[in-house]
Amino acid sequence: MKRAIAILGSAVFLVVAPGTLAIYVPWAVTHWRIGPPLLGIFLFRIVGALIIAAGLPVLLDSFARFAIQGLGTPAPIAPPQHLVVTGLYRWMRNPMYVAVSLLIFGQGLLFGSVGLLEYGLLVWLAFFTFVVLYEEPALSRKFGKEYEDFCRHVPRWIPRLKPLDPRP
Secondary structure (H helix, E strand, O other), X not given: OHHHHHHHHHHHHHHHHHHHHHHHHHHHHHOOOOOOOHHHOOHHHHHHHHHHHHHHHHHHHHHHHXXXXXXXXXXXXXXXXXXOOOHHHHOOOOHHHHHHHHHHHHHHHXXXXXXXXXXXXXXXXXXXXXXXXXXXXXXXXXXXXXXXXHHHHOOOOOOOOOOOOOOO
């Protein structure tokens, strides 16, 4: 039963938080109308589409892992009961935030929107601040040495070249 509630809670949070940040706000800014390519370079559109295509599965996988393995949600009001250190979390500590940022930046490039790129930068700065000031201290208190070891071996934002060995 706990897993079913975690899956439902994660699905709701996925729609509310990333849905707002990475879908609704970009739509509100651009109405998903394609403007001229940034700096007149069409390649930026292709890069934007590729970034979106890369970010979406990262986001979905991360949410699924929180529910299925962590038995919780990414929402601070219903956090996971277990530290998630598998999947993409073997490469970086914050794939969810990276994925949302990628979705925003990808749309900025695809639609040729400087405003959306600026918004993406603000979102990433907010993520950075939240992670450093709230999330990492909270996880350290909750999971102790397990989280500290995880932080020591897995970078916050930029993926490792070789994944963390999940065995102790």
